Amino acid sequence: MNLPLGYRYAATYAGIRKVENDDLALIVSAMPAAAAAVFTRNQVRAAPVVLAERHLKAGKGQAGAILVNAGNANCATRTGMEVAQETCRAAAQHLRLPVTQVLPASTGVIGVEMDARKITRALPRLAASLSESAFDAVAAAIMTTDLVPKTAFAETGGVRIAGMTKGSGMIQPNMATTLGFVMTDALLDATVLAGILSRQNELSFSRLSVDGDTSTNDTLILLANGASGQKPKPKVFEEAVGDVLQSLAQQIARDGEGAKKFVTIEVAGAKTDADAVRIARAIANSALVKTAIAGADPNWGRVLSAAGNSGVAFDPAKADIDMQGLPVCRNGLAAKFSEKALSKKLAAAECLIRFTLQGKGKGTARFWTCDLTHGYIEINASYRT
Amino acid sequence: MNLPLGYRYAATYAGIRKVENDDLALIVSAMPAAAAAVFTRNQVRAAPVVLAERHLKAGKGQAGAILVNAGNANCATRTGMEVAQETCRAAAQHLRLPVTQVLPASTGVIGVEMDARKITRALPRLAASLSESAFDAVAAAIMTTDLVPKTAFAETGGVRIAGMTKGSGMIQPNMATTLGFVMTDALLDATVLAGILSRQNELSFSRLSVDGDTSTNDTLILLANGASGQKPKPKVFEEAVGDVLQSLAQQIARDGEGAKKFVTIEVAGAKTDADAVRIARAIANSALVKTAIAGADPNWGRVLSAAGNSGVAFDPAKADIDMQGLPVCRNGLAAKFSEKALSKKLAAAECLIRFTLQGKGKGTARFWTCDLTHGYIEINASYRT
Numbered sequence: 001m002n003l004p005l006g007y008r009y010a011a012t013y014a015g016i017r018k019v020e021n022d023d024l025a026l027i028v029s030a031m032p033a034a035a036a037a038v039f040t041r042n043q044v045r046a047a048p049v050v051l052a053e054r055h056l057k058a059g060k061g062q063a064g065a066i067l068v069n070a071g072n073a074n075c076a077t078r079t080g081m082e083v084a085q086e087t088c089r090a091a092a093q094h095l096r097l098p099v100t101q102v103l104p105a106s107t108g109v110i111g112v113e114m115d116a117r118k119i120t121r122a123l124p125r126l127a128a129s130l131s132e133s134a135f136d137a138v139a140a141a142i143m144t145t146d147l148v149p150k151t152a153f154a155e156t157g158g159v160r161i162a163g164m165t166k167g168s169g170m171i172q173p174n175m176a177t178t179l180g181f182v183m184t185d186a187l188l189d190a191t192v193l194a195g196i197l198s199r200q201n202e203l204s205f206s207r208l209s210v211d212g213d214t215s216t217n218d219t220l221i222l223l224a225n226g227a228s229g230q231k232p233k234p235k236v237f238e239e240a241v242g243d244v245l246q247s248l249a250q251q252i253a254r255d256g257e258g259a260k261k262f263v264t265i266e267v268a269g270a271k272t273d274a275d276a277v278r279i280a281r282a283i284a285n286s287a288l289v290k291t292a293i294a295g296a297d298p299n300w301g302r303v304l305s306a307a308g309n310s311g312v313a314f315d316p317a318k319a320d321i322d323m324q325g326l327p328v329c330r331n332g333l334a335a336k337f338s339e340k341a342l343s344k345k346l347a348a349a350e351c352l353i354r355f356t357l358q359g360k361g362k363g364t365a366r367f368w369t370c371d372l373t374h375g376y377i378e379i380n381a382s383y384r385t
Numbered sequence: 386m387n388l389p390l391g392y393r394y395a396a397t398y399a400g401i402r403k404v405e406n407d408d409l410a411l412i413v414s415a416m417p418a419a420a421a422a423v424f425t426r427n428q429v430r431a432a433p434v435v436l437a438e439r440h441l442k443a444g445k446g447q448a449g450a451i452l453v454n455a456g457n458a459n460c461a462t463r464t465g466m467e468v469a470q471e472t473c474r475a476a477a478q479h480l481r482l483p484v485t486q487v488l489p490a491s492t493g494v495i496g497v498e499m500d501a502r503k504i505t506r507a508l509p510r511l512a513a514s515l516s517e518s519a520f521d522a523v524a525a526a527i528m529t530t531d532l533v534p535k536t537a538f539a540e541t542g543g544v545r546i547a548g549m550t551k552g553s554g555m556i557q558p559n560m561a562t563t564l565g566f567v568m569t570d571a572l573l574d575a576t577v578l579a580g581i582l583s584r585q586n587e588l589s590f591s592r593l594s595v596d597g598d599t600s601t602n603d604t605l606i607l608l609a610n611g612a613s614g615q616k617p618k619p620k621v622f623e624e625a626v627g628d629v630l631q632s633l634a635q636q637i638a639r640d641g642e643g644a645k646k647f648v649t650i651e652v653a654g655a656k657t658d659a660d661a662v663r664i665a666r667a668i669a670n671s672a673l674v675k676t677a678i679a680g681a682d683p684n685w686g687r688v689l690s691a692a693g694n695s696g697v698a699f700d701p702a703k704a705d706i707d708m709q710g711l712p713v714c715r716n717g718l719a720a721k722f723s724e725k726a727l728s729k730k731l732a733a734a735e736c737l738i739r740f741t742l743q744g745k746g747k748g749t750a751r752f753w754t755c756d757l758t759h760g761y762i763e764i765n766a767s768y769r770t
Contacts, residue, residue, distance in 0.1 A: 044701045045701075076686055076701065111686035111714070212670070213671055213687075213691065216689075291762055295766025297766065307428075307429070308429030308599075313428060314428060316428065329461070329496070333461055
């Protein structure tokens with residue numbers, strides 16, 4: 001897959017996390033890029049989230065670099081804003097950019113002071129090692145409890161799109177995911193870019209939940225530097241961006257903490273898409289549905305009950321549920337199915353739950369999550385220790 | 386503890402559940418009792434919930450008996466309403482009551498047809514064995530995944546109150562818990578009783594979550610048969626009812642599926658009590674907070690982040706958090722504390738998290754939950770199989 005033109009990448013170990021894996025990275029555009037971003041809706045927002053938003057505004061939708069670290073969220077920290085500002089300033093100097101063109105992002109533990117010097121000391125070697133081919137190294141450096149790096153690519157009408165994301169727990173992005181960066185060499189202005197990101201985020205990261213917890217650091221950035229010289233057809237280009245974002249969001253669900261199964265929830269027949277999303281989210285966030293999936297138990301009653309708790313009004317007698325393509329509930333009642341055969345199908349690594357309301361409703365949604373297993377408990381009972 | 390006068394109880398094994406533990410029970414008042422009830426807010430409501438509400442209305446707030454079974458929720462069943470009606474009719478005949486004075490309640494698996502004959506066949510021996518002392522037998526018969534029966538008692542001004550409840554998973558009662566029955570021999574009219582139940586339910590069962598899933602069968606019934614001949618002082622009596630309900634709700638959290646720790650969340654300084662409850666509920670339902678507690682990890686950042694997701698607007702810089710009485714966060718930042726010492730304290734069987742917003746807000750809430758452990762996964766990955 002060809003990477004977008006005009007971007008360079010670098011990653012290094014700056015000593016922010018204990019394990020000696022890269023934890024600091026730079027993404028740099030050769031020319032100012034149009035930039036759009038969406039951020040967490042959590043009331044508690046990390047310093048880099050606040051600063052990135054401020055820079056984006058001050059830079060009038062133009063950005064030249066993303067400075068990102070893992071191992072420390074720089075959230076609920078006394079020196080958080082200073083550290084974010086100081087490290088952005090240092091990066092801007094090394095890259096000869098206005099400071100507002102550096103967008104910061106952090107992920108990791110909350111409430112631990114971050115040492116700016118670890119970053120400023122690493123910056124010279126980081127800047128010196130920038131290369132067009134280190135895309136994967138950055139995707140690896142932003143991982144926390146992730147087991148695998150997550151990237152997605154597209155190419156359409158002479159422009160290239162390359163995205164990366166991270167995330168495994170504290171995942172119910174309400175705007176974006178914990179961290180996601182998408183670069184393209186298409187020529188687009190920032191307003192158009194913001195519209196594309198907003199719409200496509202709604203259909204990707206906003207349709208994802210691992211554990212129902214929205215993080216304090218969610219940041220999704222889309223950069224378009226125009227290096228290809230091509231103005232793509234808006235519709236086709238937006239679709240390609242959507243494909244990349246959906247692939248990234250799905251990869252997070254697949255790598256959800258402790259996840260053994262990737263679960264897709266499809267809802268149809270709701271009054272509106274928003275209603276369909278609410279139902280899908282309620283099903284995805286039900287601990288009882290997620291543990292039933294882990295146990296390959298076709299317990300559709302839990303799916304119906306979870307939908308009933310979504311806050312969306314519907315008539316249970318008009319609810320149909322399918323699992324792995326088999327009807328398990330019709331008109332709110334048990335359909336005839338072989339429990340043994342379905343249980344076998346549910347043992348697969350991918351599960352599909354369809355919830356359909358009979359009638360004229362046109363609202364639909366696709367939503368992604370994972371099962372809830374011992375692995376999740378294992379990881380989260382001892383995250384910091 | 387003295388039981389309220391004028392009630393008789395019976396329990397038997399009717400073959401509804403596989404394990405040969407009692408699964409059918411009767412609570413009968415010697416005289417028509419004023420009755421009040423609150424039911425689940427889930428859109429999906431089991432037949433006995435619908436019928437109990439209908440009977441209560443038709444009986445103008447008077448009831449003579451509660452007919453309850455475990456092992457089958459009689460929810461999302463083709464024959465659900467018929468079964469509920471037929472079994473209530475049979476009970477009414479045996480007890481010589483108008484059918485509207487029999488309140489049905491069911492708990493167990495959803496979506497499996499219930500065989501009315503199992504209940505009607507057991508009713509003669511059940512009615513024949515009614516006794517004033519079988520209160521505990523009924524409390525045991527309504528258990529599902531519960532490890533222990535849950536009862537609470539009070540006595541005030543010459544009247545007695547005795548309550549029982551069941552519940553361990555699918556617990557986030559939004560009105561009531563899965564099943565709760567409280568009997569008193571106080572002399573009260575149904576309207577007064579309804580007010581007491583509504584207010585005290587708000588402060589007890591509505592402040593409880595094990596896994597964030599509201600069941601389809603939640604039913605909490607309060608009976609007052611006047612057998613004591615005493616009209617208690619309203620305020621004192623309501624307090625006693627509140628004590629019983631709070632004790633029952635707390636017992637459910639203590640016995641939450643897989644729970645090793647009982648967790649109390651106290652919120653203060655919110656604008657309103659309702660805001661405080663929302664913040665407390667968000668903390669209680671965070672899988673990340675619950676696993677941190679399981680791991681005795683003083684990860685207050687997760688508490689702050691969960692509060693930030695509650696939908697209640699607040700300034701994180703004015704948030705204080707205490708765990709086990711020790712300050713862990715002040716002004717939204719880490720307080721100085723010994724992680725080792727606190728981790729030791731968090732290994733206790735009871736945990737207290739206090740979340741306080743500085744300022745003039747008078748809104749407070751107490752909320753109960755439990756930790757999230759391997760046991761929860763174990764139980765719920767194989768509930769039906």
